[in-house]
Amino acid sequence: MRIISGQFKSRKIVAPKNLPVRPTTDMAKESLFNILNNSYYFDAISVLDLFAGTGNISYEFASRGTEHITCVDQDFGCIKFINQTAENFEMPIDTIKSDVFKFLEKTNLKVDVVFADPPYSFTDEQFTKFTELVFQNELLSEDGVLIIEHSKHTDLSKTPNFTYQKNYGGCVFSFFEK
Numbered sequence: 001m002r003i004i005s006g007q008f009k010s011r012k013i014v015a016p017k018n019l020p021v022r023p024t025t026d027m028a029k030e031s032l033f034n035i036l037n038n039s040y041y042f043d044a045i046s047v048l049d050l051f052a053g054t055g056n057i058s059y060e061f062a063s064r065g066t067e068h069i070t071c072v073d074q075d076f077g078c079i080k081f082i083n084q085t086a087e088n089f090e091m092p093i094d095t096i097k098s099d100v101f102k103f104l105e106k107t108n109l110k111v112d113v114v115f116a117d118p119p120y121s122f123t124d125e126q127f128t129k130f131t132e133l134v135f136q137n138e139l140l141s142e143d144g145v146l147i148i149e150h151s152k153h154t155d156l157s158k159t160p161n162f163t164y165q166k167n168y169g170g171c172v173f174s175f176f177e178k
Helices: 026-037 056-063 076-089 100-106 124-136
Strands: 046-050 068-073 093-097 111-116 140-151 162-168 171-176
Touching: 026 056, 026 162, 026 171, 046 056, 046 100, 056 068, 056 076, 056 093, 068 076, 068 100, 076 093, 100 124, 124 140, 124 171
Parallel strands: 046 068, 046 111, 068 093, 111 140
Antiparallel strands: 140 171, 162 171
């Protein structure tokens, strides 16, 4: 994977092969950040990266100047890799090793962007519970957005707070707002 833009543009990051991850493709990531660039000043927002995996999305935010980034993943190897990479690049990324659902039930964090890349095998019920927790616990700031990456075989358009989606090959980003 590589960082597409910002301070660390073109830097390659190689994750260990034994991590249970499916990193967002460069094409999809670039398209997502083009959308976000029209709505946010990256140096003025805070980000919560759920099911963070390799930290791919968080590195892109950090490279573009975001200074408040929190990554949550339940896999120790993923958290360790994100911590090492953030330290090597001196990126402002905090990590939390936790089950995402348990984290969402307890956190009082408030952010501008929640990005989530759950397993493609998530059920409709899991997606609904997940989005409900984000909105019930008021994790988003006034103009905040929840972005969920999922398979093209999943339809989240009937999920509460859904606004629109963008398709990139087999990857889909669904956007949710208050």
